[in-house]
Amino acid sequence: MAEWTRAALAAPAIALCAAAVAPGAAEAKITRIEIAKVEPAFGGKSFGSVGAYERVTGKAYGEVDPLEPGNAVIQDIGLAPRNARGLVEYVTDIDILRPADRSKGNGILLLEVLNRGRKLAFNYFHVGAGGNEAELNALAKPGDLLLMQQGYSMVWLGWQADMLPGAGRLMLDVPVARHPDGSPVTGVVRSEFAPTAPTFVQNLSSGWFTTMTHRSYPTVETDNRKPLADGFLPSLTVRAKEQEPRVAIPNTEWSFGACPNGGEAKPSDTQICLPAGFQPGRLYELIYRAKDPLVMGLGYAAIRDFGSFAKRAAKDDAGTANPVYRADNRAIVIGASQSGRLIRSFLYLGFNRDEAGSQVFDGAMPHIGGGLMPLNVRFSQPGRAWGQQVDHLYPAYEFPFSYARMHDPITGRRQGLLDRCQETGTCPKLFHTATSLEVWEGRQSLGLTDPMGTRDVADPASVRTFIFASTQHGAAGLPLPTAEPFGLCQQQPNPNPHTYSMRALLTALTGWVRDGVEPPDSIKPRIADGTLVAIDQVRFPAIPANAYGNVKRPAVRFIGQGNPLHALDFGPDFRAGEQSGVITREPPTASPRSYGVLVPQADADGSDIGGLRSIFQRVPIGTYTAWNLFRAGRFEDGFCNFNGSFIPFARTRQERNDAHDPRLSIEERFPSKDAYVAAMRAATSAMVAERVLLPEDARALVGQAEAEGIRLAP
Incomplete structure (x- = not known):
């Protein structure tokens, strides 16, 4: 050491x-x-x-x-x-x-x-909410304001x-x-850059999710060619994909500094200059000695x-x-993605007990937040995430994975996320909600099974889990792009919304916390019923190239890949069992043995069978998947970060036959407007009975179908 x-x-x-x-x-x-x-x-x-x-x-x-x-x-x-x-x-x-x-x-x-500084609750609970970061934080486009109607x-x-x-x-x-003598605390930091456009300069904190909005840890020495007293030299590498070998960029070809136009760099302890240019579709990895955590x-x-x-x-x-x-007052804590992971870590580290010994939050709703949050780490980078291609090696998915306590044969630890709050009697009533993308790309299945993926694991009595079938991390905004390239992905993104399910579930969680009303049972894919399987067991249909709705799309390429997970070793001072400590080994080394990551089984259309199926999946106009692939030049064929796919059905039987599409056309599913409205009415009634759709939302959705007829586009 x-x-x-x-x-x-x-x-x-x-x-x-x-x-x-x-x-x-x-x-x-x-x-x-x-x-x-x-x-x-x-x-x-x-x-x-x-x-x-x-x-x-x-x-x-x-x-x-x-x-x-x-x-x-x-x-x-x-x-x-x-x-x-x-x-x-x-x-x-x-x-x-x-x-x-x-x-x-x-x-x-x-x-x-x-x-990451953004208010997202209105997006998840209010129909019609949206806006850019400034508009979100100003509550400028709040949608239908259900939360205010309900009095929160x-x-x-x-x-x-x-x-x-x-x-x-x-x-x-x-x-x-700082050390007791006032001297700076220093340590190794790894920064991963994945620019989406050519640039010559990156902040040391810049990444896929952090862009220019996060404070950088300064380097201890701006001369990148000068070894430190212990011989340490910073390094910069590049590779086309996460799984490919790193290629070193000599220290003579980059510097700590700013060079906006690629010219001579002005020294800076929080920026890096690459005169040859950082190129999109490449992973750049800087390892340097930083100070002042x-x-x-x-x-x-x-x-x-x-x-x-x-x-x-x-x-x-x-x-x-x-x-x-x-x-x-009763209190419920909610958060999505990064914030959902924080809630899980908050509970795991015992922070739901205040200094007087009282329980803080009576309820919790971490959304799209599998894994944990490395906030409590020296030189923490909580804006980083997880992914198959980007941010793959940051602390995010260390055991324990589930709320239930269990044994991990890889690390040898026996833990559960609720261990500390169960000891102190301060666990909240908890709804864990996630999209199917978290299962495909984010290893969410490890929260549903034992670590090796051999058996289902029941939720503790205070927990319910709801996996939203065939949804991506955040529903794609409408209208969808109508011509290739579809952003960074091969297919159009997935607009299947979370909103209606989230509204109903928050209402149910509130009733559980405030009034003691028993909530719905968990709804999730399971090994036992064949809806949660190994990736090589997925039966995905062959969906051909098509031009339905005058939008040209390539054939869907299901290549049977996942996002495997290995235990990562960040050095002896990192306490993986607490997602805390000091990282001394960058990049981390991976254990040879991998965890048993599973994915949802598909139906004949290619949509998920298990989990909470939305109204738009129960009365579908196309296939919704929880995965998409990067396009050429952008980590090609890797998972396109946080994106699923939408592939519409042909409108007529003849159109689908001409395309050799095995999926039934809209005409074959809904021969008339009346048939479509009847299907919407039956599906919404079932969802209200299951307590996964609010009655007022059911009425609005049926009314929309009656007024507009069969949906032909998202």
Whole structure:
């Protein structure tokens, strides 16, 4: 182990021992809130019996006791500066929507964990919501506002301390870790660049999902040709695909600096210049020695502390009133993708118990968030994700995978995601929701089975799992592209929505949390009924090239590939069992043995059989898949990140025969408008009975079919 690593690990213990002999530390919590603005929301619109809403913005100031057992897990908490009371401070932005008359709300605080600074809840629960990042955060295109109609109070706060300001992002200010003598903490960092357009410069934090919105960890030395005292030199490599060998780019051909036009670089400790140019469809991997890590794990504490404050504190220490307080409040935490993974990690690390020992969130709904979040890691890069081609080697899918406790034969550990909250009696009622893409591309099957994929595993009593059949990570917006190339993919993306299912499930979760109403059973593909299988067992039909609707599409290429998972070794100081610690080995080494990743079985159309089938799959106008392939020049034939496919049916029997398409045409499925409307009415009625579709949504969907007839396009 390198000397810098030993020093970094020893420092927290020294600091904690010193603090232990000091007088008793003060209670740590949200100590102060500052309300900057209170204004009418949504133009003063009234929502039935709930009435009008207000929007409250400001800041919350928190303090964390590094000696409290629930905080000891926070990486580098012992290297953070302390105030006079021996506590570590942070400041977070807050943004709140509340009924103007709080007594008219439904008594539920809905705290959404932001996704890379973005508010996404309205997109998942409101029909017609959307917009760019700034519009999302300004709530400028909110859709039908179901959450307000139902009376929820919405809470957002900053939790990701490496976000840069802009586009209305909520920020979290946390300290930089430093050694007790004031010297900088350093360590190895791996940055993966996958540009979608030619460029000469990348921020050291830039990646497929992080772009220019994340703070970079500075290099300890801007001269990339100068070895450090221990002989370390940074390296830059390139390859066409994740699975191909790395090709070294000599240090004479790049530098730490900025060269926007490819000319002479101006030195910079947070940027990299490649005069030959970074090319799209290539993976560039920089490994360098960085300094000044943020104590990123305080993001967990901020969510815990403000969640607890919002739920049960009438006022702060100075007497400022809690802007969402009700004596009977219940709290549900929600988040999608990155934020869903954070919720799972939040629970796993025990943060649903506040410093007073009370449960914070009564309910949780992590969406499209299989895996875990490496927030609590020195030089954490929480904006990175997982993928078959991009971000494949970042910490994201370490065991444990499931909420149930089980044994992992590869690592030898026995764990479950709810171990800590079960020990303290602080587990929430939980709905785990995911799309089928997470099963195909994101190894979500490991949350449904044992680690080797040999048997189904039942959810704990407090958990329900819903896998949305034949859906991609986020439903494609309409209209779809009508000519090749279809973005970066070979086929048109998948518009099969999550929204209607999410609305019904949140309503059911609220009834479970607030009223004790038993929720629907889990709906997921299973090994036992043949709906969850090994990839080589999938029976996918041969779908030919076609020009249905005057859109030319290539034949669908099902090549039977998945996204295998091996246990990754990031070095002896990384605690994989806690998704925490210090990474010292980059790139990580992979174990030879792989986990048993499975995928959904397909029906005769190529759509998923198992899982929660949407109305658009039950009354289909085409095939919806949860996978798509990158096009030529862009990691060709690898999984096209987060994209599924939509391949429409022929309109007539003759058209499908001419194309040699084995799938029935729309004409053969729905001979008339009346037949289509009847199919919609029967399917929506069944879904309402299953409690996976709201009655008002069923009426709207049937009404749309009656007015518009058979859908011929998404």
